Amino acid sequence: MRAHSRGPPVTDAGEGDLRNDASLSLQVAFMTLTLFPIRLLFAAFMMLLAWPFALVASLGPADKEPEQPLALWRKVVDFLLKAIMRTMWFAGGFHRVAVKGRQALPAEAAILTLAPHSSYFDAIPVTMTMSSIVMKAESRDIPIWGTLIRYIRPVFVSRSDQDSRRKTVEEIKRRAQSDGKWPQVTVFPEVGPCPPPPTLQTSCAFIPGVPVQPVVLRYANKMDTITWTWQGPGAVTWLLCPQFLPVYSPSEEEKKNPALYASNVRHVMAKALGVSVTDYTFEDCQLALAEGQLRLPTDTCLLEFARLVRGLGLKPEKLEKDLDRYSESARMKRGEKIGLSEFAAYLEVPVSDTLEDMFSLFDESGGGKIDLREYVVALSVVCRPSQTLETIQLAFRTYGSPEDGSIDEKDLSCILKTALGVADLTVTDLFQAIDQEERGRITFADFRGFAAMYPNFAEDYLYPNQTHFDSCARTPPAPTPNGFCTDFSPENLGFGRKNLCKKLD
Template sequence: MRDGWRGWRKRAGSSFKNPFVHELRFTPLQTLKLGVMTLTLFPVRLFFAAFMMLLAWPFAFIATVGRSEIIVEHQCLWRRVVDVILRLIMRAMWFAGGFHWIRVKGCRALPAQAPIITLAPHSSYFDAMPVTMTMASIVMKAESKDIPLWGTLIKYIRPVFVSRSDQDSRRKTVEEIKRRAQSGGVWPQIMIFPEGTCTNRSCLITFKPGAFIPAVPVQPAVLRYSNPLDTITWTWQGPGAFKILWLTLCQLHNDLEIEFLPIYTPSEEESRNPQLFAQNVRRIMAKALHVPVTDYSFEDCQLAMAEGQLRLPVDTSMLEFARLVRRLGLKRENSEIEDYRRRALKLQGMKQNVEQFALFLGQPLSPVLQDMFALFDEHDEGLMDVRELVIAFSVVCRPTKTLETIKLAFTMFEDEQNGGVTEEELECILHTALGVTELKVSRLFRAVDVINAGKVTFEMFRSFAEQQPDFAEEFLYAENTGFFSNFLSSGIASNGFCPDFSPNEHQKKVK
């Protein structure tokens, strides 16, 4: 059973790179340089950048006083002057941060030609540079306008605000984007990061459809940061916001290139199908960036960052499983989990071939289903244990509820007569829940099996977990440093925030 995830890895041809993780490792020389810059360059740059923001505030405040949020006023002379001043101040702020030269390739379209600009990849708050250079509108959380100083600067660019407290927010946001996009160039262009969250730029994840629903021409724009030491990337797992700022300001020079690609006008079919429109624009942007596309999404980011008692390792195959669940259209509901568990119990551990697996899921035999089967194909034999599917499905549906998933697994693996699971069965349960090829659980099993019975029940496991809430750190991760070393050595942790330009969708998902 320990080879449950190996089948897919063989077929994939290469290991999966988690787009939501960023690691930084420093050589001794880089560490020395960082120490010197921290004492010399960093405080000067930080002070100057903060001063530039303070300087920009009164101009932005004057320009927004009494301004309508429904119509666009005539761009009179004094407003044009304020606009130029603010652009210069913002450029000085970025210059202070080490972005001395920002290369621009291609030609930015006029608002009447392309009302929406789609930017990717989205990997950092430094991606705000194109916004401040163009003073284009963006989509932002409504709470942002109440932030002192920053809120005034945000309101100046006339963003489309979305509210988490408004249940109808997504519809209103789409309608407002459509209204502005179809104004014939009266409103400023809207810059949208269609990925909806930050990645490490190793690929382009699924584009959200909001920028493509209005069915108007869009101009794709790609961002490239080419510093040898990537201090820019700010993902869900990796250095936090202040650390990224500190490390970036300590670099002598930071490189950014913005390339505006040709305007993309949707076909009739794409106008009717925003998802198709988004996929085709993403394909063009990925080609320009020379990176692959992947069907991973913002929801997969939530899975990767779930704070259960077992955290997913960097190279987990659970994200691949979640992607296949989505593509097959399986319902992520507790009733589905229970139905799968009940039917898996009836099989009593009997292995299934791919045709039987298709019948189990009630799905036609398709390439997507075969990919999912390969994830659980033990030893590449053309057979799988559907109990492993149920465990993985439970993790995807309720990633923070570790003990519920383990309890579910125990009910499927426990010996009906004597109860409990063996060390090999516990290994299967946990390596499936973590989405890894192999897992050693000897230390953990011995710690739970205090009476040396050779088996442990769920009650024993739960009691142990209650007494040792951090049991995974001591008894599991420490014994499996091969794929958990990224967590143990580099101190990767959630950065606590990642820009999401569709917050209402996020809210619906987590409810």
């Protein structure tokens, strides 16, 4: 499998792990039994207090245009609800919310784009601004919470409605063109409701082609304990800092090209946050940081492979069920290589640029032919990143001899290079250590027994003299906001289509 010649560091999975700090863990355990119940009850009380105000103010048709100017009683209700919600968040530990910049008026920017979406507490700016949000229709039926949601006049999306994308865009566009009569719509572009896969480029925030105001979020607590990447229990005092950036008005070209519009806004927000731009997803970070006996090296090509799998509309979580079928089909080929059109038929997808990019990852010689067995091994890692032995067992079935399922050193080298997403790897020492009887072949039972006796076999036999294979999880972490993975985007690694990964020489 081809691999690029270098790779950036990935954040240490143990960074910010409270389980590594005994004294802090004890402190959190104590407060969980004492302070947490009080905070929870107080927060619930504040929600109950807000409910009657929201109920009265949300009466009437949901699609009726708000009256302008707002009646005095509505302004009072709006003020009271903001105060109640802020008190609720204070009870939850957010003692200070430092706001930078100025929130634009609805007539200036009808849409607020918030990022990064890394925590359930990202709802705080929504309650501060009382802006509408795009959310699933089922939320309106949640007791108490549904009433509070209806007050901010959200744009509801029905997952059962096949025409949901068009209706959502039309509703946002209708509100955006109301000259500020409707509340602003807040969209988290990373998880926009518009399929195909929810990404910044396809988010409904940019399809209407109206000005947006980017808003970036920072959690400035000393240790990351609230985002979806944290390990262990939460801390007790947090600081949130939302920053309202200048309104971004799209050019004529951006209005015609929502992907370009989204990309340019994304760069503005990334610059404000001081982070790199990446096309990879949270699932890719999970893959890079997965715990297992074969942790991915920093120069792995599997992150690019995972992105291409999703780019073809294939979902790893669903493909996992078909791994055995893919494996059997590849085994029947017995190493016979196939071309691009046959590969497309195998995956049941049309030939496309994305498929060609994936094909090139496995076309090591550049001869226009690939071994399907490599694809199956790589797919197994992406579908089950932490289950090393399951992937190796699948590989033995795919590569093994019909008689006893054994493989030789060449096969083991191919399996491990593919499972790690690299083009150069020496496995001689590992193979000889497993092959105690010097038969020149090993079975999965031999490998499994050896792995049980030497759980750190990868570090001991594969990595010692190859420093560029240091594990992702052991690379010194670079400081990143909200505990995110540092950037490993193709555009920043200097390779593009038709040259996805440079073969190591």
